[in-house]
Amino acid sequence: NAGVMQNPRHLVRRRGQEARLRCSPMKGHSHVYWYRQLPEEGLKFMVYLQKENIIDESGMPKERFSAEFPKEGPSILRIQQVVRGDSAAYFCASSTLTSGYNEQFFGPGTRLTVL
């Protein structure tokens, strides 16, 4: 059973370009979470999605950022018109609630560098 997969692992963009980050959850997992880790800081929650639904986007910046988790295919985190402050590691996690609590499994992350 493959773990959570993210691609690309490294992404370089110039200011003003768009960044698309992909996350494929573990097989059988229907909950996806995105977190951002700034250099030397902890992870901050961005958004929580289930298939075709955004459940909690309280951590998403109000502008330029969007996320989706379609019925088929990976979850996408999209950042439009990137700025230098968007440079960070973006982690995706997935979970299932069969155990009654929220054990999240993390992908290896996408490290975004904005020039």
Place this chain on the structure above:
Amino acid sequence: GNSVTQMEGPVTLSEEAFLTINCTYTATGYPSLFWYVQYPGEGLQLLLKATKADDKGSNKGFEATYRKETTSFHLEKGSVQVSDSAVYFCALSQGAQKLVFGQGTRLTINP
């Protein structure tokens, strides 16, 4: 809102030393508590968890006990190894909600 406070790092120890990394939390109700470990250049791996008061999570020689009375979940290991060098994150969640992380503690073990 919910929050997690971790012992500030970095922490540097010699091999075979005893390790404690403090973690306290603020939450309504009864959250689940976790310790995650992050090795350089990698994502987070779950180290151990506890889902109710007085539970003890353990893995790879690490232990942490869910203390409701002190709202704490301190991480301990009796004898650390060089391979334990990493960043350790304490976290909580409630139900299907997001994980709330502490700021992380960087641990370096010298031979």
